[in-house]
Amino acid sequence: MIDRHPWLDALAHAVLIIGVLVVAFPVYVAVIASTHGPNDFMSGLVPLLPGGEMVANYRSMLTDGLSSSGAPPLGGMLLNSLVMALAIAFGKIVISILSAYAIVYFRFPFRAVAFWMIFITLMLPVEVRIVPTFKVVADLGLLDSYAGLTIPLIASATATFLFRQFFLTVPDELMEAARIDGAGPLKFFRDILLPLSRTNIAALFVILFIYGWNQYLWPLMVTTTSSHYTIVMGIKRMSDVADALPQWNVVMTTVVLAMLPPVIVVVGMQRLFVKGLIETEK
Amino acid sequence: MQTKRTVFGNRLLPYALLLPQIAVTVVFFLWPAAQAVLQSFQREDAFGLSTTWVGLANYLDLLDDPSYLNSLKVTAIFAPAVTLLSVGLGLVFAASLDRLVRGGRAYSTLLVWPYAVAPAVAGIMWWFLFNPTVGLLPYLLAMIGYRWDHALQPTDAMILVVIAASWKQVSYNFLFFMAGLQAIPKSMIEAAAIDGAGPVKRFFTIVFPLLSPTTFFLAVINLVYAMFDTFPVIHATTGGNPAQSTNILVYKVFVDGFIGLNLGSSAAQSVVLMAIVVALTVIQFKWVERKVTY
Numbered sequence: 295m296i297d298r299h300p301w302l303d304a305l306a307h308a309v310l311i312i313g314v315l316v317v318a319f320p321v322y323v324a325v326i327a328s329t330h331g332p333n334d335f336m337s338g339l340v341p342l343l344p345g346g347e348m349v350a351n352y353r354s355m356l357t358d359g360l361s362s363s364g365a366p367p368l369g370g371m372l373l374n375s376l377v378m379a380l381a382i383a384f385g386k387i388v389i390s391i392l393s394a395y396a397i398v399y400f401r402f403p404f405r406a407v408a409f410w411m412i413f414i415t416l417m418l419p420v421e422v423r424i425v426p427t428f429k430v431v432a433d434l435g436l437l438d439s440y441a442g443l444t445i446p447l448i449a450s451a452t453a454t455f456l457f458r459q460f461f462l463t464v465p466d467e468l469m470e471a472a473r474i475d476g477a478g479p480l481k482f483f484r485d486i487l488l489p490l491s492r493t494n495i496a497a498l499f500v501i502l503f504i505y506g507w508n509q510y511l512w513p514l515m516v517t518t519t520s521s522h523y524t525i526v527m528g529i530k531r532m533s534d535v536a537d538a539l540p541q542w543n544v545v546m547t548t549v550v551l552a553m554l555p556p557v558i559v560v561v562g563m564q565r566l567f568v569k570g571l572i573e574t575e576k
Numbered sequence: 577m578q579t580k581r582t583v584f585g586n587r588l589l590p591y592a593l594l595l596p597q598i599a600v601t602v603v604f605f606l607w608p609a610a611q612a613v614l615q616s617f618q619r620e621d622a623f624g625l626s627t628t629w630v631g632l633a634n635y636l637d638l639l640d641d642p643s644y645l646n647s648l649k650v651t652a653i654f655a656p657a658v659t660l661l662s663v664g665l666g667l668v669f670a671a672s673l674d675r676l677v678r679g680g681r682a683y684s685t686l687l688v689w690p691y692a693v694a695p696a697v698a699g700i701m702w703w704f705l706f707n708p709t710v711g712l713l714p715y716l717l718a719m720i721g722y723r724w725d726h727a728l729q730p731t732d733a734m735i736l737v738v739i740a741a742s743w744k745q746v747s748y749n750f751l752f753f754m755a756g757l758q759a760i761p762k763s764m765i766e767a768a769a770i771d772g773a774g775p776v777k778r779f780f781t782i783v784f785p786l787l788s789p790t791t792f793f794l795a796v797i798n799l800v801y802a803m804f805d806t807f808p809v810i811h812a813t814t815g816g817n818p819a820q821s822t823n824i825l826v827y828k829v830f831v832d833g834f835i836g837l838n839l840g841s842s843a844a845q846s847v848v849l850m851a852i853v854v855a856l857t858v859i860q861f862k863w864v865e866r867k868v869t870y
Contacts, residue, residue: 327704392597424829424830426608431604
C-alpha cells in the first residue's frame, strides 16, 4: 500500500473475518446438524457442537433413503445429478463451439438470423416460460428421462458468445496457413482451433457443471418417479413431509451431500472458475 | 457482423454445424415462448375443452387483480433489496481485500465458494437457521425480546428470503469488484496520495467512480438474478406465503399456471416477465458497451 494506516488494515481484516464467518455459518450449522440423531433437536435449539451420528446418518441416507417421505437412497440421486450436470456441460460446450465456428468462419445466407435466434435464448429463462416448455417436453414423451432433464437446457447463448469472442481473437493467418497447406474446415477445427480453445473449454466446463448440478425447478417438473430425482430437488421432497416436522438431521445430511460436489469443483479449480465466470458475463 | 478476412467456402457445412443449437433453440425456447404469447390472448374454459380468443383481456385483468399488484409490489421490494445487499457486501469485501498486501488468496477462496451452492440449498439452510422451533437465530432474537416467526409474519418472511437469496450472490459480486479494482491504475491512487488524499477520500473520489461500470453491470445482473433465479429460494422455503408476502412475479407465474391451472393469466404474466428481461438485457448491453461515464 502507498501509505500506512495500521488501524485501517486492522479494520479490513476484521471486515473480512466477519464476512468469512457469516458466509460459512449456515454451512457450519448444517454440517453439525447432519452429525446428530433425531432426538437432539427436541430440546428446542439446534446443537452447535458435533454429535456422534455422522457415519450412521450418511450411511443410511446414501443407501436406504428416507422411507417415511418416499425419498429414494441419495446414492442414486447423486448419480442422477452427476449425469445431468455432465450432460448439460458437455452438451452446451459441443453445440456452442460448433455454432460459434459456423458463425465466425463461414459466410452464408441467414447468418445474422441464426445469430439473433441464439441471442434470444439468453433472454428467456426457463422459469418464465415453464408451462409451455413443460408441455413440449411432455408431448415429445421425454418426461422422466435423462433426455428430458438435459436437452431442453443445453441451448446456450452465453457459451456461443464466449467462443465467438475467442475465435475472433485467433489470428487470421492461422486459418490462411492451414488452407494453403490443404486443410479443410473440419481438419482446421479439429487440429488447430480445438487445441487453442482448451482453456476456454475448461473454464466454461466448471461454470456449466455448477449450473447443471444446481438445477431445481426443471428436474422438479419433469421427473415424476423417484428413479430420476436429482439431489437438489430431492431436498425439497424431504423437507416437505406432510403433517410432520422435517427430520432435520437427515435433511441437513442431504444438504451437505448436495453442495459438496460443486463446492469441491469451485475450490479445486478456482482459477478456471474465476476466468469462466468473468468471461461468460462480458 | 464480424467474420474472418478469409472464410471457408463450403455451402452446407455451416448449416450442419448450426443445426443442433438451432434445433434445441426452436423446439425448447422459441416454440414455447410463442405458445406463451398465443395463450396470453386466449382463455380456456374450466374443463380445458374449448379456448376462446379474448384479446387483451388477460392483460387487463392483471391490472385489476389485487394478488398480481401485490406480487408486483413484493418484487419491487425483494429485487432491489437483494441487489443492494449483495452488491454492497461484495464491494465492502473487495475493497477491504484490496487494501491487504498478504492473505488475499486465502480470504478470496473463503469468500468465493458459496457461488457453488444451489439457491434451493441456500434457502433450506437459512430456513433451518431461522426455524422458529429449533433455529439458532430466533433463539438469539428471543433474548432481545423479538418473537421471530416467518410462518406468520410477512416482514420476517421477507427478511428470510432476502438474506437467503443474497447470501450466495455476494461471492459473485465480490469477484467482479476484485477484477474491477485490479484494473484501476495504481499511479492514479499514488498521485492522489501524494496530493494528500487519505484512503477514505481516495475511495470515494477515485476508486468508486472508476468502478461505476462494474457497479452498473452488477446492478443489472443482480436484478435479473433476484427476479428470476431466486425461484428455488422461494419455492423451497416460504412458498410465497404468509399472506402472499413473498410471492414474487416469477413464482406467481408458476403457481397460477401449474397449480391454479389458469393458463391464460399465467401466459400473460410470462409475457410481461419476458418483456422485463428483454428490457434489462438491452439496457445492460447498451450501457456496458458504452461504459458508464464519470
